[in-house]
Amino acid sequence: MTQPANWSALTAVMRRDLMVVMRRRSDILNPLLFILIVVSLFPLAVGPGPDILGRIAAGVIWVAALLSALLGSERLFREDYLDGTLEQLTLQPQPLALLAFGKIAVHWLLSGLPLVILAPVCALLLKLPIAGWSTLLATLLVGTPILSAMTAIGAALTVSLGRGGALLSLLLLPLFIPLLIFASGAVEAALVGTAAWPQVLLLAGLSLLTLLLAPFAVAASIRVSVN
Amino acid sequence: MSTLLDVQQLASQRAGRTLFADLSFTLNAGDVLHIEGENGAGKSTLLRSLVGLVELQAGTIRFFPEQLPFAQEWRQHTLFMGHKPAVKAELTALENVRLQAQLTAVANVDAWQLLETVGLLGLEDLPAGQLSAGQQRRIALTRLWYSKAPLWILDEPFTALDTRGIDLLQQRFAEHTAQGGAIVMTSHQALTWRPEQLKRIRIQGGEL
Numbered sequence: 001m002t003q004p005a006n007w008s009a010l011t012a013v014m015r016r017d018l019m020v021v022m023r024r025r026s027d028i029l030n031p032l033l034f035i036l037i038v039v040s041l042f043p044l045a046v047g048p049g050p051d052i053l054g055r056i057a058a059g060v061i062w063v064a065a066l067l068s069a070l071l072g073s074e075r076l077f078r079e080d081y082l083d084g085t086l087e088q089l090t091l092q093p094q095p096l097a098l099l100a101f102g103k104i105a106v107h108w109l110l111s112g113l114p115l116v117i118l119a120p121v122c123a124l125l126l127k128l129p130i131a132g133w134s135t136l137l138a139t140l141l142v143g144t145p146i147l148s149a150m151t152a153i154g155a156a157l158t159v160s161l162g163r164g165g166a167l168l169s170l171l172l173l174p175l176f177i178p179l180l181i182f183a184s185g186a187v188e189a190a191l192v193g194t195a196a197w198p199q200v201l202l203l204a205g206l207s208l209l210t211l212l213l214a215p216f217a218v219a220a221s222i223r224v225s226v227n
Numbered sequence: 228m229s230t231l232l233d234v235q236q237l238a239s240q241r242a243g244r245t246l247f248a249d250l251s252f253t254l255n256a257g258d259v260l261h262i263e264g265e266n267g268a269g270k271s272t273l274l275r276s277l278v279g280l281v282e283l284q285a286g287t288i289r290f291f292p293e294q295l296p297f298a299q300e301w302r303q304h305t306l307f308m309g310h311k312p313a314v315k316a317e318l319t320a321l322e323n324v325r326l327q328a329q330l331t332a333v334a335n336v337d338a339w340q341l342l343e344t345v346g347l348l349g350l351e352d353l354p355a356g357q358l359s360a361g362q363q364r365r366i367a368l369t370r371l372w373y374s375k376a377p378l379w380i381l382d383e384p385f386t387a388l389d390t391r392g393i394d395l396l397q398q399r400f401a402e403h404t405a406q407g408g409a410i411v412m413t414s415h416q417a418l419t420w421r422p423e424q425l426k427r428i429r430i431q432g433g434e435l
Contacts, residue, residue, distance in 0.1 A: 005332040012329035016315065019326075023317040023354075084311025091278055092330065093302040226280055 009094045010102045017106040020079070027075065028110050031068035032118055038064040039122045050127045057126035058136055058187035059180075064122070065115055065140070065147070066176050070169050073151040076107060077159040077222070086159070087226050096219035104145075104152045104214065112144030128187075135190035135200065139183040142204040146179055149214035156221035178206070229256050229293055231378045231409045232277075237286035239272055246272055247430050250286070254378070256407040259400065259422040261414065264430035270413040271310065273430065274382045277411065278307045290378070306376040310383060312367035316356030320347050323355055323366050333373050341369040345395070360387040371399055379403065381412040394419070 021027055042060050046052055080086040089099050119140050123133055154172045158164030186199035232254040239246045246269030254260055264270045275281040277288060290301035297304050314323050321338055328336035342348050345365040347358075355363055364387050371379070385393050397420040400410055404422055418425075 008332040009330050012326050015329070016318070016326045019322060020315055020317045079315075082311070083315065084309055084313040085315070087280065087309055087311065088307075088313045088330075090280065091302060091305075091307050093300060227282065 006094050006098060009092055010098055013089070013099045013102040014106050017103060018110070021106070021110050027072055028114060031071045031111060032114055034071055035061075035064045035068045035115065035118065035122065036125075038067065039125050042126060053127045054129050055191075057123060057128035058132060058139075059184045060126060061119060061122045061128075061136065062139075062143075062180055062183050065144070066173065066180065068115070069111065069144075069147040069151050070172060073155050073172075074158070074165045074168060076103070076152060076155040077225075078155075081159045081225065086222060090223055090226055096222060097215040100152065100156075100218035100222065101211075101215040104149050104211070104218070107152060108145050108148040112140075112148050115144055116140045129191060131193070132187045132191045135187050135196045138196075138200050139186050139203055142200065142207045143179055143183050145207045146203075146210045147176070149210045149218075150175055153214055153217045153221060156218045156225060159222075160225040179203070182206075229291075229407075230254070231256060231258075231291055232411070233289040233292050234277070235287045235289075237273070237276070237288070238284045239269060239276055239281070240284050241269070241272055248285075250428070250430075252426065252428060254409045254411065254426075255424070256377070256409060257404045258409045258424045258426060259404060260409075260411045260426045260428065261418065262411065262428050262430065263413075268430045270430060271382050274307070274380055274411065274413060275309070277380055278305065280307075304376050305378045305380065306370065306374050307380045308367065308370070308382060308384065310386070312363050314355045314363045314366045317354055319352050320355055320358065320362075320366050321351040324369050327367075327370060328373060331370070331374070333375070336373050341372055344372055345369055346392070361389060361392060364388060365392060368396065371396075371403070377408045379408065379410045379412075381410065383413055383415070385414055385416050 039060060042056070043053060077086060080089070090096055092099060116137060119137055120133065123136060128136065150172055154168045158168050158171070161167065182199045182203050186196040186203070189199065190196040230253055234253070235251050237250040238248040250273070252260065262270050262273060272281055276283050289298070290305060291297035318326070320342060324338040324341055325336070328338070339348070342351050345368060347362060347365055350358060350362065355366060368384070384396060388396065393416070397418065401420060401422070404410065404424070
């Protein structure tokens with residue numbers, strides 16, 4: 001197998017996904033609007049006092065991010081499964097894990113990255129003290145690839161089940177607990193003035209490990225699903 | 228004459244029912260293997276198990292047994308098309324053809340020429356989702372015009388095509404076998420074209 005063939009197939013998979021999602025912009029916008037609405041519900045529910053809101057802000061933003069990652073994650077492989085694209089991808093001479101990595105990367109570009117960009121607005125809505133902003137953004141930047149990779153595993157496992165949405169949520173949310181603990185812990189540390197970088201670095205390490213291993217899990221799940 | 232596919236004693240069960248057992252055949256250059264059988268007889272399962280999409284119960288499948296570099300990279304030299312066209316409804320016919328070609332790493336594909344060949348010129352900028360089932364299938368079938376794979380495994384290639392489409396496809400099949408390729412296919416329709424080396428296998432509830 002030659003290198004250019006691998007590269008060409010990878011870019012073809014990524015370009016196709018990007019083009020398809022660009023034709024269906026609601027798929028990008030809906031999860032972002034969902035986060036904004038969830039975040040704006042909190043000042044109404046717990047009262048606008050800055051001390052309470054500021055303390056729970058990072059946790060709220062992260063929980064909203066987890067929930068929005070699940071929103072529409074079913075769709076990650078569903079269309080491909082139904083129209084036969086997934087079947088063709090498994091028959092590609094290129095390693096399926098490589099192509100799965102392409103799909104994860106596109107998913108992050110269109111769901112994780114917009115979330116990082118939206119985060120300052122959320123932080124403003126929840127009156128997160130300025131001291132925690134940079135840490136929040138850092139945790140989102142290194143943490144959202146984990147979200148994309150893990151939802152890809154779940155989506156690939158449940159793609160042949162018809163209505164796997166609820167099952168997918170039950171499957172994935174417990175796996176996000178470490179992510180949630182370290183991310184909100186890092187912001188908490190920044191707010192009280194201690195070093196936040198150990199948690200951020202740990203998250204970055206987790207992120208790299210997940211990105212390295214998840215494509216293989218996704219590939220194995222796809223093979224089971226198309227059988 | 229070179230062998231492209233050698234299948235020995237293949238057996239498959241689905242949901243506790245034996246679909247076929249002890250199925251053996253070889254496919255040489257220029258052969259067309261027509262697999263016949265009623266709905267649910269196991270034709271698709273057979274084709275899917277050939278390329279490894281369905282696990283085998285028993286048997287061995289050897290691709291290109293005489294050509295070693297080919298055998299190791301059989302996926303590169305085998306083209307499989309299932310029931311589903313693998314055409315993206317959101318993308319136009321032209322984009323679909325181009326991305327498909329890029330995925331198979333075939334450079335210098337003239338997408339316009341391909342669309343003209345399959346009779347879709349003038350519809351190239353419509354989303355494929357708005358085209359009919361037969362037109363979507365034509366988009367998928369453009370692969371056959373630039374593929375360099377000698378072995379084609381096609382599941383119901385004539386589905387949803389009109390008579391002109393079927394004729395066109397059979398012409399392409401004839402060219403392919405004349406160039407030393409081989410085809411395994413299922414079809415409920417009788418072929419109007421008489422390949423020189425036609426083999427038939429009938430699958431029928433476990434008996435052959």
